[in-house]
Amino acid sequence: MLFNSYEFIFVFLPLSCIVFFVIASRAGTFPALIWLSACSVYFYSSWRLENLWLLVFSICVNYALALYVSGARQSRFVSRYVIFVFAIGINLLILGYYKYSGFVASSIGIVFDIPVSIDSPLLPLAISFYTFTQIAYQVDSYRQGNVDRNFINYFLFVTYYPHLIAGPIVHHSELMPQFTFRSVYRPYLANICVGLSLFVFGLFKKVCIADTLAPFSDAVFAAATGGATISFFEAWGGALSYTFQIYFDFSGYSDMAMGSAALLGIWLPINFFSPYRALSIVEFWRRWHITLSRFLRDYLYISLGGNRQGPSRRYVNLMLTMILGGLWHGAGWTFVVWGALHGAFLVANHAWHALVSGLRLALPIPKYLSATLSWLITFLAVVVAWVFFRAESFAAALAMLEGMAGLHGAVLDERLGRYLQFLDLFVEFGGRGIGSFGSAWGLVAIAVSLAISLFPYTSWQFVGYRWHALESHSLAVPELTVDAPMLRSRMLGVCWGLFIGILFILSVSRLTRVNQFVYFNF
Numbered sequence: 001m002l003f004n005s006y007e008f009i010f011v012f013l014p015l016s017c018i019v020f021f022v023i024a025s026r027a028g029t030f031p032a033l034i035w036l037s038a039c040s041v042y043f044y045s046s047w048r049l050e051n052l053w054l055l056v057f058s059i060c061v062n063y064a065l066a067l068y069v070s071g072a073r074q075s076r077f078v079s080r081y082v083i084f085v086f087a088i089g090i091n092l093l094i095l096g097y098y099k100y101s102g103f104v105a106s107s108i109g110i111v112f113d114i115p116v117s118i119d120s121p122l123l124p125l126a127i128s129f130y131t132f133t134q135i136a137y138q139v140d141s142y143r144q145g146n147v148d149r150n151f152i153n154y155f156l157f158v159t160y161y162p163h164l165i166a167g168p169i170v171h172h173s174e175l176m177p178q179f180t181f182r183s184v185y186r187p188y189l190a191n192i193c194v195g196l197s198l199f200v201f202g203l204f205k206k207v208c209i210a211d212t213l214a215p216f217s218d219a220v221f222a223a224a225t226g227g228a229t230i231s232f233f234e235a236w237g238g239a240l241s242y243t244f245q246i247y248f249d250f251s252g253y254s255d256m257a258m259g260s261a262a263l264l265g266i267w268l269p270i271n272f273f274s275p276y277r278a279l280s281i282v283e284f285w286r287r288w289h290i291t292l293s294r295f296l297r298d299y300l301y302i303s304l305g306g307n308r309q310g311p312s313r314r315y316v317n318l319m320l321t322m323i324l325g326g327l328w329h330g331a332g333w334t335f336v337v338w339g340a341l342h343g344a345f346l347v348a349n350h351a352w353h354a355l356v357s358g359l360r361l362a363l364p365i366p367k368y369l370s371a372t373l374s375w376l377i378t379f380l381a382v383v384v385a386w387v388f389f390r391a392e393s394f395a396a397a398l399a400m401l402e403g404m405a406g407l408h409g410a411v412l413d414e415r416l417g418r419y420l421q422f423l424d425l426f427v428e429f430g431g432r433g434i435g436s437f438g439s440a441w442g443l444v445a446i447a448v449s450l451a452i453s454l455f456p457y458t459s460w461q462f463v464g465y466r467w468h469a470l471e472s473h474s475l476a477v478p479e480l481t482v483d484a485p486m487l488r489s490r491m492l493g494v495c496w497g498l499f500i501g502i503l504f505i506l507s508v509s510r511l512t513r514v515n516q517f518v519y520f521n522f
Contacts, residue, residue, distance in 0.1 A: 001046040003256045004206050005514050012043065013199075016161075017263050024185035032185060033152050036160070036264075043161040044125070051124040054094070055159070061090065062134040063154050070141040084142040088135060095131045098123055103331035120331075126165045128328055128522050130158055132295055137172050139299055148176045162260040166253055166519035168271035168291035175266070183265045190484040194463045195262035197486070200500050201459040202255025203507040209449060210249035211515050216442050217241035217390070224396040224403075232410035235403025237442060242390045243383050244449035247276060249518045250289070255459050262465070270460060276453040279374040281345040281381060296325050311354065318350070319343040329389070329522045334397060338388040345381050 001008050016039040024032035045052045065087040069080055096104075102120025109115060137154075141147045148154060157176045158164070178184060183191075220238025224230050230238070254272040261268045275287035285293045301321040307314040319340065326339015365373075384401070391397035402408060464485045486496035 001043055002514055002516065003253065003260070004203060004511065004517075006511060009203075009508070012039070013260060013263075020264060021185070021187050029179075029185055030152070033156055033179060037152060037156045040156065040159040040161040040164065044159065044164060047125050048122075054098075054124050054127070055130065058091070058094065058130065058134065059155055059158050062087065062138065063151060065090075066138055066141045066147050066154075067149065069138055070147045071145050080142065084138060087138045091131050091135050091138070095127060097121065098127055100327075100331045107333075125520065129167055129169060130164065132169050132292075132328075133158060136169070136295060136299055140172065148172070150176075153179050160261070160266075162257040162266075163268055166250075166257075166517055166522070167289070168254065168257070168269050169295050170268060170291070171294075174269055178266050181265070186265075188265060190487060191262055191265045193484045193486055194465060195259045195264075197463040197496070197500055198255045198259030198262060198460060198465060200259075200504045200507065201463070202252040202257075202259060204503045205248040205252030205255065205459075206517070207507050207510045207515075209445075209452070210245050210247075210252060211510070211513075212445055213241045213245040213248070213449065214515065216445070217245050221390055221392070221396060221400070224399040225392045227395075228399075229408045230399050230403030231408050232403060232406045235400050237446070239383050239387055239400060239404060240446050241442070243386050244446065244453065246386065246390075246518050247453055248449065251459075253517045253519060258460065258465060267465075270465075272458075274453065274455075274458055276379060276382070276450075277375070277456075278378050279371055281342065281349050281378055284378060284382060285342070285346070292325070292328075296321050300324060311351075315347045315350070318346045322346060334388045334391055334394065337394075337397075338385050341381075341385045341388065345385075 001012060003009075016036070020032050020035055020039075023035050041052065044055060065083055068078075068083045069087060071080060098121050137147070153176045154172075156179065157170070157172055160170075160175070163170050217238050220230065220234055221242070223234075224238075251272045254270075258268050258270070269291055271290050273287040273290065275284050278284035278287055301317055304317040304320060305313055306317060320343075322343030323336055323339045326335045326337070326342070329335050329338070384404070387400045387404075388397045391400060462485075486493050
């Protein structure tokens, strides 16, 4: 079941919320949590029922081991540390078998030139997300020595359907305490308005923008995979199309996840904050997949030593963290290269700042020009890295990069000639028309996508979504409240309702073909 499907929008989501509130009002909070857990299990098993046993097994084993790791239970024969190492090991072993066994076997065969063939098992949906979520729980259980011992709270923390499939990677201290809030079990108009608005924004981003760009990028990358020569405009059209496709696909999913949860007054962490507005690669990773960046920082980079052992060791730790982050996204060398590129970008970014601050250099250019150059360099670096992320092979990625470098000429589709006559002196018209630069609509789609991605306000800021109460993992307030700006006046509410209604109708009208989210593959 997909967020962008009729089944989820018109049946599953409203039914799960309405019944949850009815049960909470009639039978209490515990049965309501049981219902929500059952809904989450159904949501997951509707994809592939045979993967459900692995999810349930992982949850039960991690819960039992966390009790020992935290000290809630004691063993006279085995220390907490040994159990902790075993817990981390079994999580990594399961993830490694299902996701990386075939990749490792084929890599060994290539390196040693020997025939090694292992059929990779079918990758269980969301295994990377729920494994990382539970690894973080085990680490915190060992470090802090205290966990919530309520099994239903833990089960729902892992399986809660808005975040289970593609994140955000939720910290247990952010979600589990919310199940004790009274506001979760009562319907509030502000929560419903904010939740529905966010969900519709996300649905529009996915089906009206990301899915519109997908055919353009797919055509170019498919041609590169097939060995075709990719010209300058075709390569950049395909690369930019994918750059904005994955942006709006992931941003749309994040909005829909937060919106689905907000209907019940449950607040998920913000996972996406206009990353293409970043002025450095460091800032980019503070804005893109924020919860994954947080996990890699807190549980990998800092564990490796972080920046505590000098700049050289810091750069090594950055490279290792990003390479492993790339490998987390997929079992392939193109993902490793993507991670290594971002690691190199981060190292260069930190080294440059160290040089500038150490020598007290001041660039003799206006501030606005410096910001523009910083943005352009960052954006181009991200686009180039996305080529490896999307390409099916090194050969396809190199074909794309050669085209982007202009090594195969600059050819535009002849249909664009009447719109771009001023380019007649510089480029040749009459190309195959692959990708975005093969049609005027493709150019418009890229231009609109760029404008929206650089807009100074995000969708969650528009609807009044607030996360400040949980940013420091502090839950001192008994309830979380939301500011719904569309409810400040009746006129504003009516106008907002019409606007959201139009977006919803446009989005639903394009659901004739349901496309999977990009991050479902990880």
